[in-house]
Structure formats: structure tokens, C-alpha cells
Amino acid sequence: MSNERRGGSRRDQQGNQHGSQRGNQQGRPQGGKPGRQGGKPQGGKPGRPAGARGGAARTPANDRRRRPARPAEPPVDVHVEGGVRLQKVLAQAGLGSRRACEELIATGHVEVDGQIVTELGVRVDPATAVVHVDGLRIQLDQEKVTLALNKPLGVVSTMDDPKGRPTVADLVRNRDERLFHVGRLDADSEGLLLLTNDGELANRLSHPRYGIAKTYLVTVEGEVFPRICKQLVRGVELEDGVAKMDSVHVVQQIDDLAMLEVVLHEGRNRIVRRMFEAVGHPVTRLVRTRIGPIPLGDLKPGRTRVLGRTELGTLMSAVDL
Structure with missing residues (x-):
């Protein structure tokens, strides 16, 4: 064996001896694995300083800067004597x-x-x-009720009309509650309306702060190209300001008529019709199919149904009630 190799062996042995001594200094029993004290044995890569793994070492100064834990809030007593x-x-x-x-x-x-x-x-x-x-x-108050109504064509969205036209009140004359409608549909439009005697629910559903989306199935004149859909989403300038749709997609195109499903939060008067007229596609039929989480479903024109517990709870949650 050459002197170079013998010298290398002696160096390895010395390194092992040094490592063994360091391990003993750290309290490890002789014969165990060499301990690590700030790095590897000589000749290897420099070790990581103590406390570097996982971030800076914790010091009393760091502990003093930590915020004290908040005391747990005492539970509120919801019990009502005599309830x-x-x-x-x-x-x-x-x-x-x-x-x-x-x-x-x-x-x-x-x-x-x-x-x-x-x-x-x-x-x-x-x-x-x-x-x-x-x-x-x-909903615990048994006197409060919310209905879904499929408003037919020719019926105005009001409970009383001085011109004597048919109203939504005519469709719920069999109900004992004093109901009022949430939102509007013009006489030439049809589909879902909500009627309720819960004033707080009605106010929140109508308030733009809660952004309740409404979905419509719209039939318009002419062929609707993708650029028109993008324009409606980007925004259309109307006489009372810019109006935008949340989404627009073509359901069916037959000859010179197109059927589209549109979703928007806007609540201005005749907003859907005015937007399509602004892009050159007059509306020939408009049906509202959903208000927030409530679908029209297979409800027939002129008929109503009482919202179930889950439907009503989901609707109330949508307006933070």
C-alpha cells in the first residue's frame, strides 16, 4: 500500500478519534455515533449553527415581544325566563x-x-x-311566510293598480297574510317573484349591498356573436349609467332568434331589456328563472308555493340573517 493511501487512512482515523472525543464531551457514551457540535468533522461541509433549523433561536427578548393570549370570552346566557x-x-x-x-x-x-x-x-x-x-x-315565527310565484304575462308587479290591470295580489287572494312582493317584473315579462310578510327579509333581498343574483332566460332578435356577450359583461352605457351582466351565454340560436341565459345583480327598471336593446338585439321574451338560491323550477304560471325550511334558511343566510 502506498504512503499516500496510508497517510489518508491515518487522517481518517484521526478524524474519527476527534469525532469520538466530541461525542463524549456532549455526554454520549463511548462507542456510539459521533456527536455533532456546530458542524461536521474537519474536511466536511460546515455545519449549521445551533438553533438555525426552523428559524431564529427563541430568546427571552423574543418571548417578551409575543402578545399575551386573549382571555376566553365568557359565554352569553341565552336562557329567557318564562320562554x-x-x-x-x-x-x-x-x-x-x-x-x-x-x-x-x-x-x-x-x-x-x-x-x-x-x-x-x-x-x-x-x-x-x-x-x-x-x-x-x-324561521321560528310561524306567522311569517315567504312564497315563490310564477308571474304570468300581462300581470303587473304591484299589489294594487289604479288602472285596473291584473296584479300579483289577484294571484294570492286566498292567503290570509298581508304579503308584499320582492323586486319587480314588468307586465311583458314572466317568471319568478318572491312574496313575503317578513319585512327584514324583503329589505335585505332588495338592498344592493347583499348582491342577490338573478337569472333570466332571454329570447332576442338576431344572431348573437361572442363579442356581444363579452360586451354585455364588460358593461353597456345606458342613459342612467353603465350596466354590467355577471355572465351571458347562448343557449340556442335558431334562424334570426337567439335564446340566452344571463345572470346579473342589477335591479334597475327594465335593465335586461335596455341592455340588449343597446347592443342591437331587442328582447322578444324574458323569463326570470332564479333569485339567489331559489329556482323557479316547474312552478306553473299563476301558481305559488311556500318556501320550505331549507330553501328559506338558505335564502336568509344569503342576506346574513
């Missing part, structure tokens, strides 16, 4: 038998005024309590 037991209120709202509602409460599915309630003895005031089950708002 109605929560499980009875839920059962009356249609969530199942009283025993099933007790199970919902005990397993933490029910929230009252922002607080999870698991005690079966809690009483609430149905007129003022805000109750959610699995995040869905529950």
Missing part, C-alpha cells in the same frame, strides 16, 4: 319530533344568538331568538 323550551320551538318549526330535537341540542347542532346550546332546559323567546341548526337559519 319556550328550545326543543319545543324546534319541533314547531318542523325539525322533527321533540325527542329528535333534543338529540340535535345535546349533540351541539343548535346555535342560539351565536352560542352553541347543549342544555335541554334552555328556554327562548321565539319572536326574538336567532336560531341556527348546522349553520342554517331557522
